Amino acid sequence: MTDIHKPAERRRLSMVDVAAHAGVSVGTVSNVLNRPELVAKPTLRRVRASIKALGFVPNAPARQLRGGASRSVGVMVRDIGNPFFTEVLPGIETRLSQEELLLVLCSSSDSVEKEAYYLQILEQHRVPGILITPAGDDISHLVELRRRGIGMVLLDRPGADSQLCAVAVDNVRGGELAGAHLLSLGHRRIGFLNGPPIVRQCADRRKGLDNAVRAAGLDPGEVVTEVTLPALTPREGEAALERLPLREGPTALFCVNDTVALGALRGLEQRGISVPHDMAVMGYDDVEFAAALSPSLTSIRQPKHQLGHAAAELLLTDSRGDAGHWHQEIVFQPELIIRASTGASLSRPGQ
């Protein structure tokens, strides 16, 4: 096959070129693309041959301009570096790709401004829906976007009274599970390595922890020492140890997520503090690596893949604007996974 070496690309081809090449009108070319059943067989063949021969590629923006909504949905996370989100992502992707939808990933980096900026861009792109873990506490701007016709589902965050769909895991319950576990092991001074309280998940887990303490007839103010980390990274988890009176203080550490716990474990090892003997440690999320840490990490498991999948599912019905759709909230229940790092008698390593 002798190839035609075009030196450089000039104007891109449009349906007009295809139509001319095939000897039909643009309307017919459009029909071939969108409603082939309306086109006679021979014409169909001829036009398809022309498309292939010329290497025509439809122009999605033009299509969208006429047609309406785009085929990409926005996914806004607070931090792509956080393994929790990256473990939720596959669940989302799986569902979206079934619908042939593109996933536009935005990371607000916990900045309300950056979030607002991205939301604006997504709205300009006329995405049919957005899946979001909001950076701030106020979500009225999201309700407003929803009102303007953009499907909106809160990810890992209860919808409250907001009339927004939401998929979440019960963080208060998770905090309770963690607190109850540590208390049942006899710990009476608990260090809580938490994120900023503006982040809803952090606030809720703290609330749950307090509930557990009170349920045991104790005073949270005396039992819990909280340290607030500026970011939920291993580095900050390690650094936070500096701000705890380790030797004569807490006998157990509850980390607001496994990433922070990872840093804490590292830091404790360097300081020669043995886990769980001198200090019990537990995390939250039960990410992939939690079971394999040294020592294996007790954690609160969240059904991450399901979370993403359910969120995508909900977004699909929301953005389709189905008449039958109604504001809906799915709350998954967290699960306590006991491992070696809290030194409970029966440790089930590897699971």
Place this chain on the structure above:
Amino acid sequence: MTDIHKPAERRRLSMVDVAAHAGVSVGTVSNVLNRPELVAKPTLRRVRASIKALGFVPNAPARQLRGGASRSVGVMVRDIGNPFFTEVLPGIETRLSQEELLLVLCSSSDSVEKEAYYLQILEQHRVPGILITPAGDDISHLVELRRRGIGMVLLDRPGADSQLCAVAVDNVRGGELAGAHLLSLGHRRIGFLNGPPIVRQCADRRKGLDNAVRAAGLDPGEVVTEVTLPALTPREGEAALERLPLREGPTALFCVNDTVALGALRGLEQRGISVPHDMAVMGYDDVEFAAALSPSLTSIRQPKHQLGHAAAELLLTDSRGDAGHWHQEIVFQPELIIRASTGASLSRPGQ
């Protein structure tokens, strides 16, 4: 008969509405948006007030139709579930967000067909560039896309003779480092838990391992026992142990990435095989959790954040079509990180 009033479904506003409201022409509204310096101050104020009052949101597809390329770049990974990719992602995102570019994330799930499908969609969207870790070995379709004017940078994959830009880490060298390390510890039978050889990275690491073996004057055929995993997950890493003659076979396991190593460690523990005493284990990538595994994992570090950042940088110059741009390949060097899992005398835990 029920006349449902749908406030959310009203026709979206266009610049025509804004122009009417402000008493100017659409041309002026466009200027306010794109070249405010050409517009008189009072007009500017008036138009901006109208935009705000009406809640006008520009239509990105229409804009693009006229303007040309889109403001989103495609990022295609082989598997979003793989922490290697998710640790590369922040590097990419950081650079792209500086340019106010959106990141469209596609996961080929190692399927050449799915990759082709997504590439087609991305081309239809007229993205200015694509950053890709190809699923298959043949990349001629990528060269073709590049020729048609789409910036293209190979991520974590050498460009070979292809005239494509590439950012990679030297995988052959990484394999050599790993092999040399294990050999220096006296191991003479090495099990290699590898991915499918179609995946370039896997093939290269194997090649490096063989090089190291030969450099030690030994025969790879005798030293190395390779097991090919269908997917690079902890589950498969664990399952792969079944296919190795563990007791009288290899004394060391080289896993093609840390995720696989994680599964292998789990499986060995369950079988009561002590690491590193009965079996040395090492991984590849040095992902976040590697240092905190039990035992801490010897691995080959890849500069993941830099990799992503460099790839994005290269893509920017490539898709700008700068006259000065020339096919370029950046190869980072991997680094051996020795930890407890290979039982080398000086273990530096935590780092």
Place this chain on the structure above:
DNA sequence: CCAACTATTTGAAACATTTCAATCCCGCGC
């Protein structure tokens, strides 16, 4: 008071599609 500028603003073409009413063609029944 006019010519010559300059600073603004305007109007319409162009972009690549989709949609749909109108037309064309062809065989068929009468």
Place this chain on the structure above:
DNA sequence: GCGCGGGATTGAAATGTTTCAAATAGTTGG
């Protein structure tokens, strides 16, 4: 022969921008 029905095709309007040549208003110098 004629009209009719219906499948296939056409042509043009519509979508929401940007761009740019042309028009308009405002200012200055002579």
